[in-house]
Each structure stands twice: as C-alpha cells, then as structure tokens.
Amino acid sequence: MASNPIKKKRVALDGILLLDKPVGLSSNDALIQSKRLLNAAKAGHTGTLDPFATGLLPLCFGEATKFTQDLLDADKTYDTVVHLGISTTTGDTEGEILATNAVNLTSEQARAVTDRFRGEILQVPPMHSALKRDGKPLYEYARAGITLEREARRVTIREIEVLDFQSPYLSLRVTCSKGTYIRVLGEDIGKALGCGAHLQQLRRIRVGELSLENSIRLDALAALAEENRTTVLLPVDSMLGSFPVIFLPDELARRFLHGQRLPLIKEGVAFTPDAGRVRVYREADKRLLGTAQVREFGILAPERLIAG
Known part of the structure; x- marks a missing residue:
C-alpha cells in the first residue's frame, strides 16, 4: 500500500519579494507559485496586476502583510506602448477589434494631446476589471456580454512622458495615483487623438519606493537552491522608506x-x-x-x- 507523501511544514517568513511578473500569469497565481517556492506560511499581494501586464508585483510575507495597504495606496509607475488606430473590447491585445482608423499624426500632435492628461482626470473603470458589483467582478459581467453603468472616478496622473512615437506606436511612461487604469488612459488618449487606441504592452516599473530594478523572475527564484531562496526577501521596512x-x-x-x-x-x-x-x-x-x-x-x- 503506497504511503501518502509527507507535506512540508510551512515556514513563518517575514519580508517582501519583488517579483517581476511574466505576461499571462494572474497576480494570484504568481502569489501561489512564489509562496510554494518559499514554503511560506502566510503571504499576500499588494494589488492585482493584469495577466496582460508584466513587471513589479510586490509580494508580502508574514509580518509584512500588515502593511500591504501602504503599497495599495502608493503611486505606481508604468511603461506602456499604446497602439493607435485600433480599438478593442478590452483596451488591450486580449480583446476583439472594435474599430480600425487611419493614424495621421505628427510627433508634436501626439505629445500635445498626451500632455493634456497630466494632473487630475476622470476615468470610467473598464468592464474588464476586478471591480465588484453585487459581489461579482465586472469582468464576469463582460464575459457574459453584459455592460453595466459605471461611475467616473477621479485619479491623478503625476507624470506622463512620451518616450517614443513611431506611428502607430506611442510609448509612454506614466506615474499615477492608486486606482488608475492605464488601459483606459490609452483608450482616452486614442479618442482625444481621433483615431482610437489599445495597449500593446504594459509593464509596471515602480510601486511607491520599490523598484523593478531589485526584482526577480519566478524561473530565477525556482533555479535557486531551496535553502537560498529566502535571501531574496527584502526586510519589512523596505516598503516604508518614505x-x-x-x-x-x-x-x-x-x-x-x-x-x-x-x-x-x-x-x-x-x-x-x-x-x-x-x-x-x-x-x-x-x-x-x-x-x-x-x-x-x-x-x-x-x-x-x-x-x-
């Protein structure tokens, strides 16, 4: 009779893992995999990063989970590529194409319109989002073909910089307040330019005081010897640097x-x-x-x- 494998006892770890999340993986799946690799008893993430997006996902372990709200409330910085001229159902590459328009813009025109989005703006949350209505996330309604009315929210674009413009691709770096949807920002810029748009790429490079420069990929974490994996954890107060x-x-x-x-x-x-x-x-x-x-x-x- 085969014996059941003995489950490893989870370890009480305290600290922060700066994960460089790959495309196609949900924040929750990234948390589960990281928690398993570190054999950690308690862990939580600091706000979701869309499966479509890559980049910095701070994961909190043990005592660090008490301070996740500080990172939820913190400003975020993203690098993104906006594909002008094509609108999709989701505002990114995962949706179906809704409309295609010609893009006849100069770099100066693109920069001038983009600059108008700096400061406090109103955004309507997308249907393809985790915001809940009557206990269900909006994306479940969207998948069922249901569109609900959503109230516009005030968010703040601290900085918006045009990194490059090679029509139809507009590359931006955006620092924004919590609750900002970069997909919606890309769509709104496309509407203001008169051609529509969706996000081609989205990468988060900063959350509060934490930077992508100090992050690690899941495959790199898995490649470390098991006894060395906890060495990549930052101390709890790393998220409280300000x-x-x-x-x-x-x-x-x-x-x-x-x-x-x-x-x-x-x-x-x-x-x-x-x-x-x-x-x-x-x-x-x-x-x-x-x-x-x-x-x-x-x-x-x-x-x-x-x-x-």
Missing part, C-alpha cells in the same frame, strides 16, 4: 508594543512635529516595531505593530 523614523528606548518600546500612546515630548524622544505617519524602531537593536501616527502635543499613537 516614513520618518522614531527610535524608542527599551521601556517605551515595550509600552508601544502593548498599544500604549506615548507622550514623546515628556519622554524626551526626538521627533518631527508634523511627521504624520512614522515607522518606529527600538533604539537598542534597531528592530522595527511598527508604524504610528504623531498626533497633537507630540502623542505617538500606535497603528500597526510587529509581533515578536
């Missing part, structure tokens, strides 16, 4: 980890009065204790705490 720092002596650190509010001025702890959100460390060993808010009168209010 937060001011506060160091606490041992007794205050203990009280902080118990969720107590601390009077920084009274305790003689150095801080920036208008810091807002901060990352907090124990002074003795420089261990991250969590994040907090600096309130009025120098009160440090614990927010998310690191266990252990």
Whole structure:
C-alpha cells in the first residue's frame, strides 16, 4: 500500500519579494507559485496586476502583510506602448477589434494631446476589471456580454512622458495615483487623438519606493537552491522608506508594543512635529516595531505593530 507523501511544514517568513511578473500569469497565481517556492506560511499581494501586464508585483510575507495597504495606496509607475488606430473590447491585445482608423499624426500632435492628461482626470473603470458589483467582478459581467453603468472616478496622473512615437506606436511612461487604469488612459488618449487606441504592452516599473530594478523572475527564484531562496526577501521596512523614523528606548518600546500612546515630548524622544505617519524602531537593536501616527502635543499613537 503506497504511503501518502509527507507535506512540508510551512515556514513563518517575514519580508517582501519583488517579483517581476511574466505576461499571462494572474497576480494570484504568481502569489501561489512564489509562496510554494518559499514554503511560506502566510503571504499576500499588494494589488492585482493584469495577466496582460508584466513587471513589479510586490509580494508580502508574514509580518509584512500588515502593511500591504501602504503599497495599495502608493503611486505606481508604468511603461506602456499604446497602439493607435485600433480599438478593442478590452483596451488591450486580449480583446476583439472594435474599430480600425487611419493614424495621421505628427510627433508634436501626439505629445500635445498626451500632455493634456497630466494632473487630475476622470476615468470610467473598464468592464474588464476586478471591480465588484453585487459581489461579482465586472469582468464576469463582460464575459457574459453584459455592460453595466459605471461611475467616473477621479485619479491623478503625476507624470506622463512620451518616450517614443513611431506611428502607430506611442510609448509612454506614466506615474499615477492608486486606482488608475492605464488601459483606459490609452483608450482616452486614442479618442482625444481621433483615431482610437489599445495597449500593446504594459509593464509596471515602480510601486511607491520599490523598484523593478531589485526584482526577480519566478524561473530565477525556482533555479535557486531551496535553502537560498529566502535571501531574496527584502526586510519589512523596505516598503516604508518614505516614513520618518522614531527610535524608542527599551521601556517605551515595550509600552508601544502593548498599544500604549506615548507622550514623546515628556519622554524626551526626538521627533518631527508634523511627521504624520512614522515607522518606529527600538533604539537598542534597531528592530522595527511598527508604524504610528504623531498626533497633537507630540502623542505617538500606535497603528500597526510587529509581533515578536
């Protein structure tokens, strides 16, 4: 009688994996594969990246999962190629062609129209998206041939740069606020140019303070010896690089980890009065204790705490 294989016990890992997601793989599948390769007990991703898209997908493990919202809320930067003159049902190469138009534009015209999208704009979320209506993602309605009314949302295009224009291909670098759909941006630019458009390529290169330059592909992770794979994890505070720092002596650190509010001025702890959100460390060993808010009168209010 064949014996059942013994399941490996999952390991409690803390840190961030900067994954360079390949085309065709969903964010959830990328998470599952990464979690298996690292034999991790607890993991989560920081917002979906379409299967069509490639690039930076930060994956959080263990204590890092407490801070995923910070990356969800962070600005993102993308490189994209907009194919002018062809509109599709999905706004990218995975959809069916809806219309084809001639593209008679100069580089100056393309740049002038693209520049108009810098700043705060309104976007209507696409039907082919994970936004939910009555508990179902919009893409399920779209696959059933159902189109629902969607309310326009305000998003912010921090920067939009034309990297190249070789008609009909318009290459852009876009830094934007959370909730921005680059597919919709490409479609809207095509409409403004009078020819329609869809995305030919989409690659995310930055999320908040995290960059694609420090990422690893799944095949490269799998090629590492199993005992060496955790060496690619970044520390938990890598995603908090923009937060001011506060160091606490041992007794205050203990009280902080118990969720107590601390009077920084009274305790003689150095801080920036208008810091807002901060990352907090124990002074003795420089261990991250969590994040907090600096309130009025120098009160440090614990927010998310690191266990252990």
